[in-house]
Amino acid sequence: MASSNKPPVLLDIAEVSKSFGAVNVLRSVSLTVDKGEVVTxxxxxxxxxxxxxxxxxxxxxxxxxxxxxxxxxxxxxxxxARDSGARQRRSERDxxxxxxxxxxxxxxxxxxxxxxxxxxxxxxxxxxxxKSSAEARSIAEHWLGRVGLGxxxxxLPAELSGGxxxxxxxxxxxxxxxxxxxxxxxxxxxDPELVGEVLAVVRSLAEDGMTMVMVTHEMAFARDASSxxxxxxxxxxxxxxxxxxxxxxxxxxxxLRAFLARFRASHF
Amino acid sequence: xxxxxxxxLIWRHFDKLWGGLLLSLELAVISxxxxxxxxxxxxxxxxxxxxxxxxxxxxxxxxxxxxxxxxLVYLVFYGLPTVVDLAYSAQTSFVATLALYSGAYLVExxxxxxxxxxxxxxxxxxxxxxxxWQRLIxxxxxxxxxxxxxxxSNTFISLFKDTSVASVISVPELTYGAQWINFNTFRIVEVYxxxxxxxxxxxxxxxxxxxxxxxxxxxxx
Ligand SMILES: Nc1ncnc2c1ncn2[C@@H]1O[C@H](COP(=O)(O)OP(=O)(O)OP(=O)(O)O)[C@@H](O)[C@H]1O
Ligand SMILES: [Mg+2]
Numbered sequence: 001m002a003s004s005n006k007p008p009v010l011l012d013i014a015e016v017s018k019s020f021g022a023v024n025v026l027r028s029v030s031l032t033v034d035k036g037e038v039v040t041x042x043x044x045x046x047x048x049x050x051x052x053x054x055x056x057x058x059x060x061x062x063x064x065x066x067x068x069x070x071x072x073x074x075x076x077x078x079x080x081a082r083d084s085g086a087r088q089r090r091s092e093r094d095x096x097x098x099x100x101x102x103x104x105x106x107x108x109x110x111x112x113x114x115x116x117x118x119x120x121x122x123x124x125x126x127x128x129x130x131k132s133s134a135e136a137r138s139i140a141e142h143w144l145g146r147v148g149l150g151x152x153x154x155x156l157p158a159e160l161s162g163g164x165x166x167x168x169x170x171x172x173x174x175x176x177x178x179x180x181x182x183x184x185x186x187x188x189x190x191d192p193e194l195v196g197e198v199l200a201v202v203r204s205l206a207e208d209g210m211t212m213v214m215v216t217h218e219m220a221f222a223r224d225a226s227s228x229x230x231x232x233x234x235x236x237x238x239x240x241x242x243x244x245x246x247x248x249x250x251x252x253x254x255x256l257r258a259f260l261a262r263f264r265a266s267h268f
Numbered sequence: 269x270x271x272x273x274x275x276x277l278i279w280r281h282f283d284k285l286w287g288g289l290l291l292s293l294e295l296a297v298i299s300x301x302x303x304x305x306x307x308x309x310x311x312x313x314x315x316x317x318x319x320x321x322x323x324x325x326x327x328x329x330x331x332x333x334x335x336x337x338x339x340l341v342y343l344v345f346y347g348l349p350t351v352v353d354l355a356y357s358a359q360t361s362f363v364a365t366l367a368l369y370s371g372a373y374l375v376e377x378x379x380x381x382x383x384x385x386x387x388x389x390x391x392x393x394x395x396x397x398x399x400x401w402q403r404l405i406x407x408x409x410x411x412x413x414x415x416x417x418x419x420x421s422n423t424f425i426s427l428f429k430d431t432s433v434a435s436v437i438s439v440p441e442l443t444y445g446a447q448w449i450n451f452n453t454f455r456i457v458e459v460y461x462x463x464x465x466x467x468x469x470x471x472x473x474x475x476x477x478x479x480x481x482x483x484x485x486x487x488x489x
Pocket of ligand 2: 049050051185
């Protein structure tokens with residue numbers, strides 16, 4: 001009985017490597033994320049956190065290894081039974097429909113400036129999900145309400161504060177009902193007083209069981225909201241485990257200890 | 269012995285100027301409409317194409333930009349029919365020329381506009397599952413339009429002035445009307461004063477209207 005209670009693996013990253021020119025940005029990264037898990041990635045600047053997230057929805061390609069969501073390989077078609085080494089990139093149409101299953105929230109919000117808050121959310125619903133605009137509108141209003149912006153449906157991004165724009169960004173991603181949500185330092189571009197309102201939204205999504213992988217420097221939030229924390233260093237996973245273990249001051253992982261010490265020095 | 273301005277003869281033939289102005293506007297509007305299509309298609313093609321296509325498009329742009337408009341007008345109207353078996357009116361010939369001419373300038377305008385669309389917006393379009401074509405239509409072009417609208421307005425205004433070149437192949441637009449009145453009344457100063465004022469007023473009116481359109485477009489929802 002116990003085994004049937006274990007949630008299935010949703011995201012399976014296996015030995016993924018990637019370089020930009022001569023720089024090895026990801027070195028054989030492996031990580032699995034179960035359905036409903038909230039996994040937080042921390043690590044020094046340049047350790048490959050953003051690149052890893054971008055590989056998961058194939059905004060970046062990867063050189064070797066595999067990334068699977070619900071068993072389906074991201075970015076590449078299954079090769080011949082005896083792997084000849086030549087991977088086949090999926091068609092653009094295929095890539096698009098796979099990306100629709102993966103929500104992403106960006107550090108810089110990246111809202112479409114010509115569309116209102118509701119319009120930003122409706123675009124994917126109408127063009128990708130094929131919903132009528134009335135249906136899309138009501139879904140958009142529902143999610144705007146969820147993120148506390150029910151009254152801003154018809155505002156353009158330029159008329160919203162950073163925190164409000166980011167909440168629209170989250171609503172735009174989750175309205176597509178993705179299997180997994182990727183969040184890359186989504187509060188880093190915000191004034192400190194606006195961080196809380198955005199994190200509150202993320203927390204409520206976590207409580208709803210949304211599977212999430214996030215990169216953040218908000219350690220207190222990471223500790224409270226994560227099922228597991230991954231520490232990346234030099235393009236690899238250096239430590240992974242429950243928040244209490246990974247963030248413990250007495251960790252034996254030298255790099256992690258140095259990172260946490262430097263972090264505490266600058267943030268507390 | 270001073271020259272006395274006398275506008276009476278101008279007013280008597282004003283219908284030539286009024287009709288000419290309307291034709292000038294018509295030529296400019298049709299030309300830029302076709303030019304926008306040429307510019308958009310080539311710009312979109314350019315940013316996604318390989319080296320050969322890029323070189324061909326760049327050659328077209330360079331050719332048009334480095335040959336005086338009046339020469340292009342002669343080439344298309346007098347030169348082309350001797351090479352290919354085509355019959356067309358002076359007006360059609362001029363519209364074709366001006367469309368090709370504005371198209372070349374607009375390729376550049378649209379291309380830099382397309383390249384100025386922030387990568388983050390394209391990433392966001394990808395992330396919600398839009399196909400490349402949908403990203404072009406719903407993300408790239410709208411943002412490009414906002415970026416390029418002022419340049420587009422300026423191109424239109426200068427195209428309106430460029431329609432005066434059509435007079436060299438006897439298309440009865442505004443400048444041709446002025447020449448006609450001059451030949452028939454010899455009131456050269458008066459007629460060109462009036463015509464200059466007409467170009468100026470119309471140009472400013474267009475600019476004002478286009479700025480309103482730009483403002484509307486920026487805040488449209
Ligand atoms: N498009 C690119 N072209 C070349 N190098 C890149 C590119 N994107 C990232 N890199 C390099 O890859 C490395 C990892 O970058 P990445 O953005 O993934 O790090 P990160 O862990 O997210 O850092 P940060 O905490 O600063 O956001 C860096 O050395 C970076 O300079
Ligand atoms: Mg990063």
